Amino acid sequence: MSGAETIDELGALEELAPAWDALAVVRAQPMSGPAWMLAWWRHLAPADAALRAIAVREGGELIGIAPFYRERGRRRGATVRYRLLADELSTSAVPLAAPGREWEVARALARALAAERPRPDIVALEPAPLASPWPLAVREGWPGGLRPLIVRHDLQSAPVVLLGGGSFEEWMARRKGKFRASLRRLARMFDEEGGTSRLSDGRSLSEDIGVFVRLHGERWRERGHSRLATLGEGLGEMLADAGAALLEGREGERGRFRLRLLEIGGAPVCADLSLAAGGHIVGFNAGWDERYSRLSPAQLAILQGVQEGFRRGDERLQLGWGGQAYKLRFADGDEPIAWNLLLPVRGRLALTFAANAPLLAGARVRGAGRRLLSEERLARLRPLVERLPR
């Protein structure tokens, strides 16, 4: 292995995009690919963020990449945090490595991170599938006598629909009878009201993204906090950038930006966005018009996403964080998402803990709440819980 190279220029990172994207496809990680992460960097990255992507090559070939940026508070001595691009809004974000090379790549990443100046106080590997080896692998590969601490400060359900090994009809037959009847009834009502559904394409992309942002924002205005709604105009610009890159992908890779619009009489009532790579579809978010709540547009959008996945031969659809009842009715399993911080053991460790106490305390509160409170109480408290630092 020729070792790791730290990239701090956007142009240099953009040059890696084809090889980086190939890794995202082979690892089935749609939100860790260049289209999504670079779009975030161009439109939503904090002004004081510094690009610190680490590329690992062997014989000139890219075998691993960890697209980090460095974030540092304005105060003197503030925590130096290395984060993955777009982690603040991705359903899941991970470094990428060629199959079987994760631990070697992690070792190279760890050494590159340890050599960074200013030194990282925190390396955030989040949100990532609980089954991801990266936190442990980077910890084990860290140079020196003392390994970093791993702090898992949140864990959330991520229901999945398994699409492999059968047809849509067979999958439907495995749902509960009552649920199937309910879906059929909703689809019929939607048809009767003149409902249509379509996936956004290159021509309608810009307008459709505007609809997604508007519907999401309107729905959450009355309901409390939404991390997307706080991003302002940059969100639409970022999604348009990522969408354009993914809709114009190479033959066989198109359709990786799946923005589904449900319309009644030509007026949009729901917009649902997922990203796909390597047979894995990951739900991002949705917005819908509450005046049409009788049609449960979010459920109809998921149902159509499942159908689309079967049609394209995808393997799994992850429905995003949260084990809400409507998601669980679709799901065949759960692949939880974890929020992990790596804290290198150095003189500033106590200071880092102190500076991040609200975040860690918030996690404790969330964890205890999930263990001790009923579903109903949790649902009532959700807007408050969403405001806790993450």
Added chain:
Amino acid sequence: MSSGALEVELIDELGALAGLRPEWDGLAVADALPLMAPDWVIAWLEHLAPADAVPRVVCVRERGALIGLAPFYVREGRRGRIDYRLPGIELAARLAPLAAPGREWEVAGAIAGALAGASPRPDLVALEGMPPESCWLAALRELWPGRVRPFARTYHVHGCPTVTLAGTYESWLSSRGASFRKNLRRRGRMLEAEGGALRLGTPETLEADVASLLELHAGRWRERGESSLLTPGERMPAMLIQAGRALTPSGRFRVWLAEVEGRPIWANLFLSAGGELLAVNSGWDEEYARLSPPLLGMARAIEDAYARGERRLDIGIGDDSFKLQFANGNAPVAWGILAVANRRLAATAARTAPMLASGAVRDAAKRTLTPEQIERLRGARRKLAR
């Protein structure tokens, strides 16, 4: 989930496990965990389990279908600590509970509930040699019933070189260095010139092959210290023959041998499930070192795995140079514990501390010492053991 409630059963009778075999094996294949196949685990429980070990196999069903299984055994450890473990870590690593793909989290919840209510109550649940990407340790902790979660710790990680069997055998071979290929060809010619050949064991040769494997292994380890393959004595061939009888016909229990004029000079046991091939252990006659039989044999086993369409060979624990010349990846295994927050937690912690401390010392030594220094320390430990 769309599914109904899960049914959980805790089995403590060896005899009751046989009926689970087909469904259990389906899970081992789906999870690609050869060491968790029922024929291997049951053979271990029947022949190698400590005398005071009792099975505590958690079965998780949904509408009657087995979707999860955790073949724990329980044993009273030192000073009364109650340990739940998975069988066979002394033979090879990559052990984990089994679950239908995508169902790990729910199955873990069911297993956690069953273990928390099991008798005797566990003080410690050990997950030794588990794939680090498996979520079992975190899931069992998170889903353990009660207000206080168990204490969980991953205290040791060990590298396992792997061969990802992508492309063809020829493309893998060409990805190795020219000197490796040249050496392989030269040693192959030498073996042939001495009247030698490689062969794969069959159901008919099973007993003789297992005897050869253990004899060659013993010969090599006699001077080198203890080996977990030898400690059980006569129980070891009994276990291997039982597992081999069940798994050899399907090609999932493979003993590869090198012989010179009919005399075994190298033998290696492999287990396979769901496209994963695991090198369990080997032995060879050092008198034939000039022929490098392990090199020839491993390359032949890799060629055979390609022909069978397998996906990966796990060469086993240890990053020694012999393994690294074949490997194009590494898939470590991790050792973790779950200490249950019961009234004996302090005593459990005190009794577990030496194990955790020795793990930490071993890891710190590996991180700070040179390979030569580590080898010298190993030599000194072997001398002391004698």
